[in-house]
Amino acid sequence: MSTTLIVNEIFRSVQGEGTRAGSICAFVRLTGCNLRCNWCDTRYAWDDGRPMEIADVLARLAELHCPLVEVTGGEPLLQSGATELLERLCDENYEVLLETNGSYNISSVDSRVVRIVDFKCPSSGHVSANKWINVEYLTGRDEVKFVIADRDDFDFAVEALREHDLSGICTVIFSPLWNAMDTAVLAGWLIEEGLDVRLGLQLHKIIWPDEERGV
Numbered sequence: 001m002s003t004t005l006i007v008n009e010i011f012r013s014v015q016g017e018g019t020r021a022g023s024i025c026a027f028v029r030l031t032g033c034n035l036r037c038n039w040c041d042t043r044y045a046w047d048d049g050r051p052m053e054i055a056d057v058l059a060r061l062a063e064l065h066c067p068l069v070e071v072t073g074g075e076p077l078l079q080s081g082a083t084e085l086l087e088r089l090c091d092e093n094y095e096v097l098l099e100t101n102g103s104y105n106i107s108s109v110d111s112r113v114v115r116i117v118d119f120k121c122p123s124s125g126h127v128s129a130n131k132w133i134n135v136e137y138l139t140g141r142d143e144v145k146f147v148i149a150d151r152d153d154f155d156f157a158v159e160a161l162r163e164h165d166l167s168g169i170c171t172v173i174f175s176p177l178w179n180a181m182d183t184a185v186l187a188g189w190l191i192e193e194g195l196d197v198r199l200g201l202q203l204h205k206i207i208w209p210d211e212e213r214g215v
């Protein structure tokens with residue numbers, strides 16, 4: 001029997017974040033999230049979605065002809081079938097990215113997948129959800145992201161960076177919260193501290209500032 005997922009949207013666009021920023025990418029946004037971040041920009045994915053069998057998700061992706069695929073949410077790992085989808089995508093030779101909020105154990109995710117772990121800073125309201133055990137499962141091909149809204153978030157992220165030696169494991173990205181954190185100020189803090197991290201801008205928001213959903 002084929003596994004069914006609740007899917008919010010599937011679309012092709014420009015990858016806005018991370019080390020593949022600027023690449024054309026197909027996105028599979030799964031419905032549902034276990035968190036309710038104060039500044040969440042994908043609230044429309046919390047509940048809205050329709051059931052799709054994995055075979056149908058793969059068929060839709062085949063139509064999009066895009067070798068790079070990101071599975072995102074919401075929180076993709078909330079749905080038990082997500083790991084199967086990720087494995088099937090790898091089997092079909094896609095380059096596969098998973099964006100996850102750091103509150104689920106990533107050890108069951110296929111090792112061919114690039115895991116982008118978005119650990120939560122204080123402004124999200126969900127610091128206690130961070131599962132730091134995930135650091136043990138990260139490899140050099142994965143990425144860690146911190147969304148920074150203010151100085152408290154920055155200081156929290158720097159402490160986590162140092163405590164877990166994150167830059168020694170994989171690429172770490174500090175991303176300013178859209179419409180809240182001044183990018184130049186964040187850039188200044190990064191320079192001042194001389195951190196081994198990247199400043200991550202959300203390209204899709206710069207290109208399409210008025211679009212709420214994926215385009």
Ligand code: SF4
Binds near residue numbers: 042074
């Ligand atoms: S984890 Fe992501 S999708 Fe879930 S509430 Fe936070 S920002 Fe929104």
